[in-house]
Structure formats: C-alpha cells, structure tokens
Amino acid sequence: xxxxxxxxxxxxxxxxxxxxxxxxxxxxxxxxxxxxxxxxxxxxxxxxxxxxxxxxxxxxxxxxxxxxxxxxxxxxxxxxxxxxxxxxxxxxxxxxxxxxxxxxxxxxxxxxxxxxxxxxxxxxxxxxxxxxxxxxxxxxxxxxxxxxxxxxxxxxxxxxxxxxxxxxxxxxxxxxxxxxxxxxxxxxxxxxxxxxxxxxxxxxxxxxxxxxxxxxxxxxxxxxxxxxxxxxxxxxxxxxxxxxxxxxxxxxxxxxxxxxxxxxxxxxxxxxxxxxxxxxxxxxxxxxxxxxxxxxxxxxxxxxxxxxxxxxxxxxxxxxxxxxxxxxxxxxxxxxxxxxxxxxxxxxxxxxxxxxxxxxxxxxxxxxxxxxxxxx
Amino acid sequence: xxxxxxxxxxxxxxxxxxxxxxxxxxxxxxxxxxxxxxxxxxxxxxxxxxxxxxxxxxxxxxxxxxxxxxxxxxxxxxxxxxxxxxxxxxxxxxxxxxxxxxxxxxxxxxxxxxxxxxxxxxxxxxxxxxxxxxxxxxxxxxxxxxxxxxxxxxxxxxxxxxxxxxxxxxxxxxxxxxxxxxxxxxxxxxxxxxxxxxxxxxxxxxxxxxxxxxxxxxxxxxxxxxxxxxxxxxxxxxxxxxxxxxxxxxxxxxxxxxxxxxxxxxxxxxxxxxxxxxxxxxxxxxxxxxxxxxxxxxxxxxxxxxxxxxxxxxxxxxxxxxxxxxxxxxxxxxxxxxxxxxxxxxxxxxxxxxxxxxxxxxxxxxxxxxxxxxxxxxxxxxxxxxxxxxxxxxxxxxxxxxxxxxxxxxxxxxxxxxxxxxxxxxxxxxxxxxxxxxxxxxxxxxxxxxxxxxxxxxxxxxxxxxxxxxxxxxxxxxxxxxxxxxxxxxxxxxxxxxxxxxxxxxxxxxxxxxxxxxxxxxxxxxxxxxxxxxxxxxxxxxxxxxxxxxxxxxxxxxxxxxxxxxxxxxxxxxxxxxxxxxxxxxxxxxxxx
Numbered sequence: 001x002x003x004x005x006x007x008x009x010x011x012x013x014x015x016x017x018x019x020x021x022x023x024x025x026x027x028x029x030x031x032x033x034x035x036x037x038x039x040x041x042x043x044x045x046x047x048x049x050x051x052x053x054x055x056x057x058x059x060x061x062x063x064x065x066x067x068x069x070x071x072x073x074x075x076x077x078x079x080x081x082x083x084x085x086x087x088x089x090x091x092x093x094x095x096x097x098x099x100x101x102x103x104x105x106x107x108x109x110x111x112x113x114x115x116x117x118x119x120x121x122x123x124x125x126x127x128x129x130x131x132x133x134x135x136x137x138x139x140x141x142x143x144x145x146x147x148x149x150x151x152x153x154x155x156x157x158x159x160x161x162x163x164x165x166x167x168x169x170x171x172x173x174x175x176x177x178x179x180x181x182x183x184x185x186x187x188x189x190x191x192x193x194x195x196x197x198x199x200x201x202x203x204x205x206x207x208x209x210x211x212x213x214x215x216x217x218x219x220x221x222x223x224x225x226x227x228x229x230x231x232x233x234x235x236x237x238x239x240x241x242x243x244x245x246x247x248x249x250x251x252x253x254x255x256x257x258x259x260x261x262x263x264x265x266x267x268x269x270x271x272x273x274x275x276x277x278x279x280x281x282x283x284x285x286x287x288x289x290x291x292x293x294x295x296x297x298x299x300x301x302x303x304x305x306x307x308x309x310x311x312x313x314x315x316x317x318x319x320x321x322x323x324x325x326x327x328x329x330x331x332x333x334x335x336x337x338x339x340x341x342x343x344x345x346x347x348x349x350x351x352x353x354x355x356x357x358x359x360x361x362x363x364x365x366x367x368x369x370x371x372x373x374x375x376x
Numbered sequence: 377x378x379x380x381x382x383x384x385x386x387x388x389x390x391x392x393x394x395x396x397x398x399x400x401x402x403x404x405x406x407x408x409x410x411x412x413x414x415x416x417x418x419x420x421x422x423x424x425x426x427x428x429x430x431x432x433x434x435x436x437x438x439x440x441x442x443x444x445x446x447x448x449x450x451x452x453x454x455x456x457x458x459x460x461x462x463x464x465x466x467x468x469x470x471x472x473x474x475x476x477x478x479x480x481x482x483x484x485x486x487x488x489x490x491x492x493x494x495x496x497x498x499x500x501x502x503x504x505x506x507x508x509x510x511x512x513x514x515x516x517x518x519x520x521x522x523x524x525x526x527x528x529x530x531x532x533x534x535x536x537x538x539x540x541x542x543x544x545x546x547x548x549x550x551x552x553x554x555x556x557x558x559x560x561x562x563x564x565x566x567x568x569x570x571x572x573x574x575x576x577x578x579x580x581x582x583x584x585x586x587x588x589x590x591x592x593x594x595x596x597x598x599x600x601x602x603x604x605x606x607x608x609x610x611x612x613x614x615x616x617x618x619x620x621x622x623x624x625x626x627x628x629x630x631x632x633x634x635x636x637x638x639x640x641x642x643x644x645x646x647x648x649x650x651x652x653x654x655x656x657x658x659x660x661x662x663x664x665x666x667x668x669x670x671x672x673x674x675x676x677x678x679x680x681x682x683x684x685x686x687x688x689x690x691x692x693x694x695x696x697x698x699x700x701x702x703x704x705x706x707x708x709x710x711x712x713x714x715x716x717x718x719x720x721x722x723x724x725x726x727x728x729x730x731x732x733x734x735x736x737x738x739x740x741x742x743x744x745x746x747x748x749x750x751x752x753x754x755x756x757x758x759x760x761x762x763x764x765x766x767x768x769x770x771x772x773x774x775x776x777x778x779x780x781x782x783x784x785x786x787x788x789x790x791x792x793x794x795x796x797x798x799x800x801x802x803x804x805x806x807x808x809x810x811x812x813x814x815x816x817x818x819x820x821x822x823x824x825x826x827x828x829x830x831x832x833x834x835x836x837x838x839x840x841x842x843x844x845x846x847x848x849x850x851x852x853x854x855x856x857x858x859x860x861x862x863x864x865x866x867x868x869x870x871x872x873x874x875x876x877x878x879x880x881x882x883x884x885x886x887x888x889x890x891x892x893x894x895x896x897x898x899x900x901x902x903x904x905x906x907x908x909x910x911x912x913x914x915x916x917x918x919x920x921x922x923x924x925x926x927x928x929x930x931x932x933x934x935x936x937x938x939x940x941x942x943x944x945x946x947x948x949x950x951x952x953x954x955x956x957x958x959x960x961x962x963x964x965x966x967x968x969x
Contacts, residue, residue, distance in 0.1 A: 008421075011546045019431055026435045030610045033442045040454045066456040069693055073614065096701035103621055 041071035048080060057088035075101060075108075082114060091118060109138035113151050120158050129155070129167070149175065153188070160195050168196045176205060183212040187219045194226060202226040206239075217246035221253045228256055231370050233263045262363035268340065269371065279329040279336070285367075286324060286339050288360045289346040290317050296354035313349055317342060344368035422553055426560050426595035429543055430602025433536035433564035437603065438610045440513055440528060440535065441569075447521025448689060456685075463523070463681045467674030467688065470522025474515045474727055475670045482511025485728045489534025491824045493562045494584055494831045502541055502555035509538035515728045519670070523688035525677055525718035527733020529569040533580075536565020536603070556592045559584045560599045567600035568607040570732075571615060575786035576600050582779050583820065586834040617696040619791050620762030628757050630802055636746045636764060637771055637803035641810025643716065643742050644775025647735075648811070648819050650720035655826060658724050666726055673725035677718045686711055687718045690733040695769070698744040699762040705748035712741035731819075735776050736769040743768015766791055767799050775807030778818040778835055783808075841966065845929050846922035848962035849941045849952035856881045856940075856950060857890070859909030863898050866908055870895075877937050879917070882909055885948050887917040887940045922951055930959050 048063030064081035071077060078101050085094035095118050101111045116131030132155040140147040152175050159168040172193055179185050190205030206223035209216055224239030240257040244250065264270065266288075268281040297314045320335075320342060329336050347365040351357055357365055451466045452458040458466075478485055484492065485508055496504045516531040540561025544554045559580050567576035577600050581588060624630075658669055680687055686694040698708060719734035747764025750757070766787060774783035787800045817825070817833070824831040854873045857866045859882040870878055870892060880888045890908065898904070898911055918932040919942045933939055933956050943949040 008547055011548070015428060015543060015546065019428065019435075022432065022435050026438050026610060029439060029442055033446060036446075036449070040449075044454070062456055066454065069456065070454070072696075073618070092704075093702050100618065100620070100700050 037070040041067045041069075041074070041077070043067075044070070045077055045080070048077075048084065052080065052084055052087070055087065057084050060084035061088055061090070073104075075105065079110060079114075086114065086118070091121070094118065105139075107134065107139045109135045109140040109144075109147060109151065112138050113154070116151075116155065117158075120162070123162075125162070125164065125167075128158075132158075149179075149185075153192070156192050156196075160192065165196045168192070169198050169201075172196060172198065172201070176201070181212060183209040183216050183219065186212070187216060187222060190219065190222050190226070194222060194229070197229075199226045199229040203230065215242075215246055217243050217250070220246060221250060224253065224260075225256060228260060231366075233260045233267075236260045237264060258359070259362050259366070262360050263366055266360065266363050267367050269367075275330050276326065279326045282329050282336060282339050282343075283324060283326055285343045285364055286317075286321065288364060289343040290321050292350050292354075292357070292361050293317050293346045296350040299354060310349060310353060313342075313346060317346060340371075344371065421547070422549070422557075423595055423598060425543060425547065425549075425557070426598040427602045429536070429540040429557070429561050430564040430567075430599035431606050432539050432543065433532075433561055433599065434568045434603035434606025434609075436509075436513070436535050436539060437528075437532045437565055437568035438607055440517060440532060441611065443513070443517035444521035444528060444690075447517055448523070451522055452688075458681075458685065460682055463685065463688070464675070464678040467523040467678045467681070468671045469674070470518050470524065471670030471672070471674035471725070471727060472668070474519050474522075474524075475667045477511065477515050477518075478726065478728060479667060482507065482515060484508045485511040485515050485534075486726050487728065487823065487827075488530035488723070488730045489532075489537075489728075490530050490583065490820055491827065491829065491831060493534050493537040493558055494820075494824070495829050496537060496541060496558045497555060497584065498831055499829065501551055502544065502558045504534070504538040504541040504558060506538060506542045509535050509542070512538070512728060516730075519722070519727045519729045520689055522674065523677060523681060524670070524674060524722040524727050524729055525687055525689070525691075525715060525734055526722050526727060526729025526731070527690045527736075528730060529566055529732035530730030531728065532565040532569035532730075533562045534565070536561035536563070536568075536599075540564070540599075556595075559592065560595045563596045564599035564603035568603035570786070571604060571607060571611075571613075572786060572789045573597070573600040573604045574789045575782055578785050579779055579782040582781050582838075583777075583834050586832065586837045615790055616692050617699055617790075619766065619793075620699055620760050621793075623759055623763075624795070624799070625759040626757045629759060630799060632746065632750045632754075632757065632764070633767055633799035633803045634806060635750070636743055636768055637806025638810065639746060640739060640742055640768060640771030640803060641775045641807035643712065643738060644772055644807055644811045645814050647716050647720065647738065647772075647776055648815050648822070650716065651723055651731075651819065652822050652826070654720055654724035655823070658726070659826070669725040670722075670727040673721040673727060676721055680714050680718055684711060684714050687715045687737075691715070691737040692733070695737055695740045695765070698740045699765045701761045703741075703744065705745050705752070708741045708744040708748060712738050712745060715741065731777070732773075735772045738776075739769035739772030740765040741768070743771065763796070763799075767796070767803050770800050771803045771807045774804035775811040776819065778808065778811060778820075780804060780808045843926040843962055843966055844922065845920050845924045845926060845941055845954060847966075848926055848929075848958045849922065849954045850958055851952050852950055854878055856887075857908060859883050859888075859912070860907055862905050863895055863908055863911070864904035866890075867895050867899060867904075879938060879940050879950070879953070880908055880912065881948060881950075882912070882916075887919060887942075888912050888915065889917055889936050889938060919947055920954060926959055926962060929954060930956075933959070 044063050044067035048060045048067060051057075051060035051063055061081065061084045064077055064084055067077050068074065068081060078097055082094045082097040082101065085091075085097065095115070098111055098115045098118065101108065102115060105111060112131045112135035116128045116135055119125075119128035119131055132151060135151040136148050136155070138148075152171055156168050156171045156175070159165075159171065172189060176189050176193075179189060186205045186209035190202045190209065193199070193202035193205055203223055203226035206219045206226060209219035210223065213219070220239050220243035224236050224243055227233075227236035227239055237257065237260045240253055240260055243253045244257055247253070266281055266285050268278050268285065273281070293310065293314050297310045320339060324335070324339060329339065343364055347357065347361060347368055350361070351365055356362070451470065452462050484505065489512065492508075493504070496502055512531050512535050516526070516528065520526055520528055537558040538561065540557045541554065544557040549557065562584055563576050563580040566579060567573040570576055577596055580596060581593070585592065658665075661669075677688060686697075694711065697703060698711075703711070715734060715738045719731070719738070722729060723731060744761050744765040746768070747759075747761040750764075751761060770783040770787035773786060774780045777783075783804045784797070784800050788794060788797060812835075818835050821831070821833040821835070854870065854875050856879040857869060859880050861869070866878075876892050878890055878892070880890050882888055890912065895908075898906070903911065917936050918939060920929045920932060920939050921944050922941055923944075929939065933954075937955055939954045940950055941952040941954050943951060
C-alpha cells in the first residue's frame with residue numbers, strides 16, 4: 001500500500017482532534033465519577049460516625065469499610081475504622097489497619113496511641129512503650145500538648161495497671177517536670193505517684209497543687225494520704241483535717257483521719273511524752289491488744305496452726321496483764337519493752353489470722369510496724 | 377523528522393519567520409509535512425503512532441474502569457454487602473443481556489482477549505474490527521459491573537490492540553506495520569489496566585509476540601508508558617492494591633514460600649481443568665443455550681455472592697483486604713476455592729471478561745491462607761500474611777497463565793521491593809513446574825485449540841531447542857588455500873580433492889571462496905604464477921562461529937556454497953565449514969517428525 005501523504009496528513013489531523021476530544025470527555029467522566037465517589041464516601045462515613053457514637057461497633061465497621069471503598073487512602077476513615085474494629089473487639093483486624101496507617105504516617109500521634117494500647121493489651125510492653133512514646137512525641141493535629149500529656153497519663157495508668165511501678169515512676173517524673181500551672185493536673189499526677197508508691201513525689205505534687213489552690217480537697221486528701229503512707233502522722237493529720245473541712249462527706253478521708261489521730265494518741269514513743277504518759281499509753285495499748293486477742297482466740301478454736309500460736313500468745317498476754325500497772329511500767333524498763341513487744345506481736349498475729357484490724361487496733365499495728373522499721 | 381526540500385526556510389538556510397505563511401503552513405512544516413502531504417518516514421510515524429495508541433488506550437481503559445465501576449454502583453448499589461435480591465438477580469440479568477449482545481452484535485468479543493489479539497497478529501494481518509473494541513467495552517463493563525467473576529485486564533489488552541489496529545488502518549500503514557501494531561496496542565491496554573508498564577510489556581512479549589523483536593520493542597515501551605501516564609493522570613498513581621512492607625522473618629521462611637508454590641501450582645491446575653472442561657461441555661450444548669449460559673453462571677455466582685460477596689466482580693478491594701490481614705485463614709481459603717468456581721463458571725459460559733484479576737484474587741487468597749496458617753503454627757518463622765498474599769498472586773499467575781517472567785516482574789513492579797524476589801522466584805517456579813508437568817498445554821493454547829485457531833504456542837516456542845552452527849557444521853575436508861599462493865600451487869594442492877569450491881584465507885585474515893573452474897581458467901590464461909588473492913574479487917565471505925544460532929547462519933549464506941566456521945578468538949582458525957545442505961540436514965534431524 002502506498003498511501004497518499006495528503007490523505008495521511010488529514011487522517012493524522014483527525015486522529016489528534018479525536019484524541020483531544022476523547023481526553024476532554026474522559027476528564028468530564030472522571031471528574032463526575034470522582035464527585036460521585038466523594039459523595040458516597042462522605043455519606044457512608046457519616047453513617048459510620050453515627051453508629052460509632054452510638055457504640056454500635058459492628059455496623060460502624062461496615063459503614064467505614066464502605067466509605068473506604070470510595071475514598072481508599074483516606075487516613076481519617078481508616079483510623080475511624082480501626083477504632084470501630086477495636087470497639088468490636090476485632091483486635092487483629094484493627095491492628096492490621098493501624099499498622100498500615102503507621103507505615104504511611106509513622107509519627108501520627110493517634111495511630112501510635114492506638115497501637116500502643118493494642119500492644120500493651122497483648123502484654124507486649126516493649127512495643128507498647130515504643131508506640132506510646134511515639135505518640136507522646138508524635139504529631140497531633142489539635143491541642144498537641146494536651147494530647148501528648150493525655151497519652152503519657154494513659155501510658156502511666158496502663159503501666160500501673162500492669163504493676164510496672166518503676167516504669168510508671170519514670171514516666172511520672174518526666175510528666176511532672178513539664179506540667180503547666182494547673183492544680184488539678186498536679187493533683188492527678190500526685191495521685192498517680194501515690195499509686196506508684198512514690199509517696200514523697202506525690203506529696204510534692206499535692207503541695208504544688210495546694211500552692212495554687214490551698215483549699216483543693218483532692219489535693220489535701222492526697223497530701224494527707226501521702227504523709228500517712230510516709231508515716232508522718234502529724235502532717236497527715238493536718239492535711240486530712242483540712243480535707244475533711246472541705247468535704248465532710250469523704251468517708252475515706254474521715255477513716256484515715258481517725259486512724260491517724262489514734263496513732264498519734266496511742267504511740268508511746270512520741271516525742272516530748274512524760275514517763276507517766278508513756279506508761280499510760282503502753283497500758284492502754286496493752287488493754288486494747290488483750291481484748292483483740294481475746295476476741296480472735298475465741299473465733300479461732302484451738303487445733304489449727306494459727307490457733308496454736310494465738311493460744312500461746314493469749315496465755316502470755318494474760319500472764320503479763322495481771323502485773324501490768326502504770327507504776328510497774330515506769331519502774332521496770334524490761335517490762336515496758338516486753339509489753340510493747342507483746343502488743344506488736346498480738347496485732348501482727350491477729351491481723352494475720354482474724355482479718356485486717358480497724359480503729360485502735362489498726363493504729364497499734366501501724367505503730368508497731370513503724371517501730372520495727374526504725375529498729376531495723 | 378525531515379523538512380520538505382521546497383520549504384522556504386530550507387532554501388534560505390535560515391529559520392526566520394516568513395510573514396506570508398499561514399499558521400497552518402508553518403505547523404505542517406514543523407511536523408514534517410509538505411504542502412502536498414506528510415513526508416515523515418514510516419518508522420518515525422510508527423513511533424509517533426505508538427504514543428498516540430498509548431494515549432488512546434489509556435483513555436479507553438480509564439473510561440472502561442469507570443464504566444464497570446459505575447455499572448456496579450447502579451446495579452448492585454454502593455453498600456459493601458449489596459441487598460440479597462440484587463445479588464441474586466443482577467449477575468443473572470447482566471449475563472442475559474451480555475449473551476444477547478454477544479450473539480447478535482459482537483460475536484468476536486467472547487473470551488478474555490489474549491487469544492483474539494494473537495489471532496489478529498498471526499492470522500488476520502493485525503486486523504481487529506473497531507466494532508470489537510466497542511463490543512468488548514460494553515459487554516465486559518456490563519459483565520464485570522454486574523458481578524461476574526472476571527477482570528478488566530485482558531479485555532483492556534484486546535481493546536488496546538483493536539484501537540491500534542483501527543489507527544494503523546486509518547493512517548494506511550503498510551501491512552507489516554499493521555501486523556506489528558496490534559501488540560503495541562495490547563501492551564498499552566494492559567499497562568493502563570494494570571498500572572504497571574513493565575509487566576505489560578513483558579507479558580505481550582512473552583505471550584503475544586513470543587520473541588524480543590528490536591523493531592517493535594521501542595514502540596511497545598512507548599505505548600505502554602504513554603498509556604500508564606494517561607491512566608495515572610486521571611485515576612491517580614496509587615497501585616491497584618496497597619502493598620504491605622516486605623520483611624523476611626527468617627531464612628527458613630523460604631520453605632513456607634515453597635509450600636505456597638506447591639499449593640499454588642495445584643490450585644492453578646484445578647482452575648485450568650475447570651475452565652477447560654466446563655468450557656468444552658458448555659460449547660457442546662445446542663446453540664440457543666448460549667443465550668442463557670452467562671445468565672445461569674450469573675445466577676450461581678449470585679448464590680455464592682449471598683454468602684461471599686467478595687467473589688463478585690474483579691475483586692481488587694478484597695485483594696487489598698487480604699494483603700492487610702483483614703480476613704482469617706478460613707475465610708481466605710473459602711474465598712480462594714469459591715473464586716475458582718465462580719471464575720470457571722463465568723469464563724466457561726462465554727461471558728466476555730478477563731482472567732488476570734481473578735487469577736490474582738485466587739493467588740492472594742491462597743497465599744494469605746498459607747501465610748496465616750504458617751503464622752499460626754510457626755509464628756517465629758513467618759512474616760506478614762500480606763506478603764504471602766502478594767507472592768501468591770504471582771504464583772497463580774505463573775501457574776495458571778504460564779507467564780513465568782511476567783509473574784516475577786509483575787510482583788517486583790507492584791511491590792516496588794526487590795528484596796521480595798527470592799520468595800517470588802521460588803514460589804512462582806514451583807507453581808510453573810507443577811502446572812507444566814500435569815498440564816502439558818497451557819491454558820491460552822488450550823482455549824485457542826478449542827476455538828479452532830492454530831495459534832503458535834509461546835511456551836513451545838520458548839522451549840524449542842535452539843539449533844547452533846556447531847550442530848550443523850562439518851569438519852574441514854579440504855585445507856583452505858592461502859591467498860599468497862600462486863594459482864599453479866593452489867591447483868596442485870586441490871589436485872586430489874573431489875570438491876569444486878575452496879575457501880581462501882586472505883592476507884588480512886578475511887575469507888573468500890574460489891571454484892576449481894576459476895583457478896583452471898586463470899592458469900590457462902597464463903596467470904598461473906600470480907597470487908590467488910590478486911585475482912579474487914573484493915567480496916568477502918561471512919564468517920560464522922560455532923555457538924551462533926543456525927537461523928542467523930542461514931541468513932548469511934547467500935551465493936556462497938560454503939561458510940567458514942571460525943573461532944571467536946582467532947578468525948584465521950577454521951573449526952569447520954557450513955553449507956546450506958548442512959543447515960537443512962540439521963533442521964531435519966531436529967524435527968520430531
């Protein structure tokens with residue numbers, strides 16, 4: 001075939017013309033289809049949001065998955081889907097989505113936070129901690145400081161729940177160093193320090209809170225409890241009294257205040273006590289201990305291992321009780337020591353066999369334990 | 377691009393604007409046209425056309441994809457799980473309409489499109505009616521959008537080839553070019569549908585053309601790239617499915633990929649047997665049943681779809697889900713098994729549509745199943761399920777479509793990770809070997825034979841042993857003459873030889889040939905004392921080497937009855953000689969008949 005060049009030129013012209021028209025037509029079709037897809041995606045996403053807010057997780061999963069059909073790489077949709085999957089306890093699928101999101105946005109705060117929660121749920125503390133730290137130092141679209149602090153608080157709470165107190169203390173120290181001047185936040189951190197058995201740091205945080213708001217009842221109660229745990233009963237009583245003044249209905253504080261007061265009343269080794277007063281306290285304590293062992297021995301008949309011990313103890317208490325007077329205690333330091341030791345032994349033994357003591361017996365137990373620690 | 381000799385700017389030698397020339401005239405001169413017409417050489421026009429074909433194919437594939445997705449929305453709704461009534465009714469009704477269109481208006485659109493494109497190349501001189509492009513577009517969009525378990529890739533390949541054929545005819549290209557142009561369009565269509573130009577180019581070379589032809593390779597690459605650029609322009613650059621990050625958990629994990637290769641090979645066999653046997657049976661039924669076969673297949677797919685809606689349509693979303701651990705291994709296995717059934721039904725019923733997407737779907741599900749199962753029992757030795765799904769796709773491609781090279785490069789291209797090459801090669805090779813061992817004839821060849829087409833088998837071509845010069849050459853019986861010897865001496869040397877033609881080694885290391893008669897004539901003319909070389913013509917004989925293919929040697933034998941076979945390191949060292957008779961004897965010897 002030997003084509004006429006003019007005819008080929010004409011053909012080429014029409015081909016180019018057709019190409020331009022086809023391009024324009026395709027553009028129109030694609031734009032129209034993308035608009036339709038966008039509308040569908042939004043429609044299904046809205047249904048997903050409604051379902052998620054109503055905590056209907058399975059329908060929410062369906063809606064979000066459908067929304068993602070029409071807006072495939074939409075990070076917000078994928079994140080919502082992952083959250084719905086978590087809500088529906090479909091952890092493996094949620095993890096897969098979150099990991100995909102993480103590959104795309106490794107610094108995304110919320111993605112790291114969710115992955116951290118999942119990892120800790122699977123007892124993978126190492127990964128969980130890494131994800132949480134990524135979240136803490138990650139990118140947050142709104143209120144980054146607040147969200148980071150919340151992430152760290154959540155990590156601390158999770159660590160405490162899993163008994164990882166040392167790690168929790170480390171996180172708390174980092175958190176406390178950057179807290180804004182907010183009494184509620186200091187109180188919250190103080191409470192977490194309390195849970196992590198870091199009483200001194202807890203007390204510091206409560207004091208900071210009280211510097212901002214001296215009548216903040218939770219801070220007063222927390223400071224009282226921290227001081228109580230540190231066996232600084234004098235200070236504890238001050239805080240607890242202030243707390244109960246702010247909120248008389250707080251039974252826990254009232255109970256702790258009562259115990260604190262009893263400790264202070266019954267402690268024979270308190271400073272600046274006269275010899276008579278000291279002997280009086282020993283005698284009073286011994287009487288309380290004797291009553292406690294009477295009751296406990298009666299409820300635990302002899303024969304069991306515990307009862308054997310209690311019986312012996314009970315006999316010794318009865319023997320000593322007969323000759324125990326204020327004057328004899330004042331004169332005989334050995335008797336004083338023997339009486340105090342017997343009080344401690346009774347309270348420890350009865351606490352072991354007859355349940356945790358309350359009131360005066362609890363105070364005696366606490367006094368005994370503090371003495372033992374000091375002796376050591 | 378040449379400039380017309382009568383162009384004013386050529387005559388003046390300066391590229392100055394000519395005020396009197398119209399824009400149109402200047403434009404024509406720019407594109408190589410003269411006032412009497414386009415003078416661009418056909419080779420250059422061919423390359424330009426490749427780009428145009430690529431753009432047209434890209435646009436067509438974009439419209440095709442939107443068409444079947446939109447049809448899906450209209451017919452089945454936008455929900456992830458369509459209403460049951462629609463799931464049952466739509467594939468059946470779509471099948472009915474498609475069957476009517478195919479039987480009444482577009483009889484050439486049946487099948488996937490690969491064999492039809494090969495037929496255009498090998499049988500119809502590159503001719504594909506434009507009506508076929510329209511029919512393929514309409515029927516496949518309706519079938520896939522209506523939920524039939526078929527894919528858009530192979531139809532895109534045929535549509536691209538059809539467009540190319542139409543454009544070539546429009547430009548009145550020579551018959552040779554028209555024949556070559558169909559694969560160019562095929563590569564463009566496939567590249568746009570897959571969003572992966574390398575895999576498309578390789579597939580067309582591996583399965584349509586069969587050889588690496590330098591003449592057409594450039595055009596194929598140009599068209600494939602153009603079409604992908606267009607498709608990405610409109611649909612975005614994201615791959616069809618999001619690819620998980622690859623990480624080999626442990627070297628022993630490669631055993632897991634080998635297991636995947638074994639299972640993938642067996643699954644490929646199952647699918648091939650199902651497609652081939654059910655297609656034969658359905659085609660043997662009376663002609664009128666072909667109006668209802670796609671509808672019946674659609675109804676069965678609808679029944680499966682009530683339970684497993686993922687098997688309906690091309691299934692890219694489900695592949696994506698499988699690669700991201702959204703299914704447990706039981707569901708993955710079920711989807712794999714029922715997709716095999718659904719695809720077999722759809723394809724065998726004569727519904728137009730492709731096999732690529734279902735193959736990838738089945739591979740992803742089988743891969744995911746193997747990965748999840750291994751992960752359950754050997755968690756320390758197993759990577760992500762997504763990677764098994766990805767490798768599984770290539771495995772099924774290698775086993776079912778028997779395109780091993782394409783299968784490997786497709787996964788490399790899609791994943792963008794070359795570290796995945798080892799598992800892919802292990803798994804694909806095993807699947808390919810199993811499939812080849814138990815199914816001697818590849819699926820595409822089987823289908824073409826069922827259709828009564830004598831298309832060449834690319835696998836047979838690939839595996840046909842290449843005959844080399846060393847297979848045909850014979851030892852030197854007559855020592856070569858030296859160009860520096862006198863004619864009298866030469867005649868003495870060949871005195872006892874029965875041959876009539878002798879090789880002459882010239883002083884510059886090249887070879888010539890001389891007949892006994894010529895030597896005798898020169899001596900009788902009184903030139904016996906002259907050196908042979910002085911009387912030889914300047915024409916040299918082509919040299920061939922023992923490792924050269926016999927095909928290449930055959931092209932070099934022209935008027936000379938003998939060719940010297942020399943060492944590559946020393947052209948003067950003669951290994952043997954080769955004649956046309958030797959070549960023909962070698963071909964005859966290698967023929968199985």
